[in-house]
Amino acid sequence: MLTRVTADLDEEPPGRPSPPPARPVGPDPPPAPGVLARTAARLRALLKDNTWVLALMILANLVVILGAGVLWYALGGDVTVVGVTAGALLAFAGAMLPLIRGRGQQGDGEPLWPPLILAVIPSAVLLVGLPALGVYWHLGSQSVDLTNDFSLKLNGPVEDRDVVTASAHADRAKSRLTVTFTVTEFDPASPVCAPTSTLTVTPQSRGARTTPQTRPSNETFTFDLGADRKDIRLTVAVRAERNCRLNLSVASARLD
Amino acid sequence: MTHPCRRLTRRSALAVAAATALLAAPVACAPDGGDGDDASVLTGTTHIGTSFDHPGFSLHAGRTVRGLDVDLASYLGEAIGFTPRFQDVTIDAREQELREGAADLVISVYSITPERQKVVDFVGPYLMTQQGFLVREDYDGIKSEKDVRGKLLCTAEKSTSSAADLPPEATFLEERDFSTCVRKLQRGSVDAVFSDEAMLFGYVQQQRRSKVPLRVVPNVSFGLTNRYGIGLKKGHTDDCRKLLRALRTYLVEEWAGDVKVQLPALVDAYPADWENRFKPDPHDLNTYSSCRK
Structure with missing residues (x-):
């Protein structure tokens, strides 16, 4: 603007050579605003005059925070804290409605369209909830690996006629258990005896529609637990050659 | 003048030939037998x-x-x-x-x-x-498993019998081989030789006509099959x-x-x-x- 004013003042009839422009006199002009300041000013203008941008900002905020809450819960966070936080956020967004409705009436910007803002909250919930539900259903259809979750009540090697309790807790309830035990000789210098050993495994869950199964050790057992269960408890009865001492462990286990 | 492309082709051919030779060498040197199996010893x-x-x-x-x-x-x-x-x-x-x-x-x-x-x-x-006990034919100190307590038993070192669980009251003497144990048994230096029953029957047969015949104690065994x-x-x-x-x-x-x-x-x-x-x-x-x- 300053350059233009100067040009107006120095306007000469055509045909005469122009003298060099005169330097402005007086104090230095204020420095140009920075990038951040310019961006902030632009955003403020947008938010002031555009319901859509304001609505999108609120939506983005809600999605990020609700999504973070869902992730936190999925990773083991406390559901109460997640619920309280989500509720507070929704209440905050709801509380903004009177402010939005009052805008324009006080002459501080274009009046906004409240129904659009009203749609933001359910949109955010849907945007976060639907993918979360999809992931939940997908994970629910996957098997639960319990290989490292099984604990055996053991006091050293097992021998013929020993009975061991095996138990595990799963995060998700399932009704079909597949488990394989590993049996190896306790003393590797002694004659090999594990191949002739057998295991009889019995689920101890109440209502399980299963009978004990007896198989050679290292073979896989599959049980229908009768209903979806998170807590698994099995008794494992060992049969082996006389004086055969064995290490018993769970090779693999999963719930389907 | 050699064309650059042709020269490159020749170099490539040389490289391919060298790589092929390197790859083929171990194959050519590999012994007979599939799947990287070593040469047969059964010929x-x-x-x-x-x-x-x-x-x-x-x-x-x-x-x-x-x-x-x-x-x-x-x-x-x-x-x-x-x-x-x-x-x-x-x-x-x-x-x-x-x-x-x-x-x-x-x-x-x-x-x-x-x-x-x-x-x-x-x-x-x-x-x-099974693993059992070889005794002198006239010896009746071992009739059941509990009789093994307090006995001096001989077996060969590094054999599976030397690792068997026997009553702690029994004393184990480990010799270099079973024949030494059998000689000690016949001399009366040990009460019994502890080893695989099948093997002990071989000594029973061998010593059948000796001055000190031997026998295997029936139905007394320790350790594993x-x-x-x-x-x-x-x-x-x-x-x-x-x-x-x-x-x-x-x-x-x-x-x-x-x-x-x-x-x-x-x-x-x-x-x-x-x-x-x-x-x-x-x-x-x-x-x-x-x-x-």
């Missing part, structure tokens, strides 16, 4: 490590070796097409002889154990046996499978006849069920052998 003369002082299994006498292990090796040689050449091997040198190639196979009352399976392959079992296998160096899967097939046939066709000839004391001790006690089920071969077929 021409096959060196069989066996103990020369195990009566009933492999006893060297009169410039010949005879026994069940020898009969088995001879059968395998005929079935597979190799000439067995027997050489003496001590109990503690069996794995080493196989690893170093001093013996191609070990057929020598060689019990299959997890520890040994880590260093050598096994084909078997060709005989299974031993299963004898044929030991071979790891990396010979094809040989392992050949031996497995031949051994399966041997168990069905020849085993009983050979045991009757070489271990008559064993047959006499259990006339009704010696096969049930000592003969493995041919189906067990897939369970205990290092290879499957």
Whole structure:
């Protein structure tokens, strides 16, 4: 603007050579605003005059925070804290409605369209909830690996006629258990005896529609637990050659 | 002037040729046998490590070796097409002889154990046996398992019997071989020799006409059932499978006849069920052998 004013003042009839422009006199002009300041000013203008941008900002905020809450819960966070936080956020967004409705009436910007803002909250919930539900259903259809979750009540090697309790807790309830035990000789210098050993495994869950199964050790057992269960408890009865001492462990286990 | 593309092509061809030669070299040097298998040891003369002082299994006498292990090796040689050449091997040198190639196979009352399976392959079992007590024929100090307490027992060092759980009140004397134990038993230096029943019956047979005949205490045993296998160096899967097939046939066709000839004391001790006690089920071969077929 300053350059233009100067040009107006120095306007000469055509045909005469122009003298060099005169330097402005007086104090230095204020420095140009920075990038951040310019961006902030632009955003403020947008938010002031555009319901859509304001609505999108609120939506983005809600999605990020609700999504973070869902992730936190999925990773083991406390559901109460997640619920309280989500509720507070929704209440905050709801509380903004009177402010939005009052805008324009006080002459501080274009009046906004409240129904659009009203749609933001359910949109955010849907945007976060639907993918979360999809992931939940997908994970629910996957098997639960319990290989490292099984604990055996053991006091050293097992021998013929020993009975061991095996138990595990799963995060998700399932009704079909597949488990394989590993049996190896306790003393590797002694004659090999594990191949002739057998295991009889019995689920101890109440209502399980299963009978004990007896198989050679290292073979896989599959049980229908009768209903979806998170807590698994099995008794494992060992049969082996006389004086055969064995290490018993769970090779693999999963719930389907 | 050579065209740059042609020169590049020649260089590429040279590189390809060099790479091909490098890749082909190990293949050309590789021994026979598929899947990276080592060269077969079951051709021409096959060196069989066996103990020369195990009566009933492999006893060297009169410039010949005879026994069940020898009969088995001879059968395998005929079935597979190799000439067995027997050489003496001590109990503690069996794995080493196989690893170093001093013996191609070990057929020598060689019990299959997890520890040994880590260093050598096994084909078997060709005989299974409980572990029992060899005593002087006139000795009646051991009639039941509880009588073992307080007794002086002899066994061979590094044998599976030396690792058996016996009552803590029993005293173990470990000798270099079982023949030394038997001599001590006959001299009265020890109360009993503790080892595999089948092997002990070989000594019963050998010493039947000696001044101090021996007997195996019936129905008293400790430790685990031993299963004898044929030991071979790891990396010979094809040989392992050949031996497995031949051994399966041997168990069905020849085993009983050979045991009757070489271990008559064993047959006499259990006339009704010696096969049930000592003969493995041919189906067990897939369970205990290092290879499957």
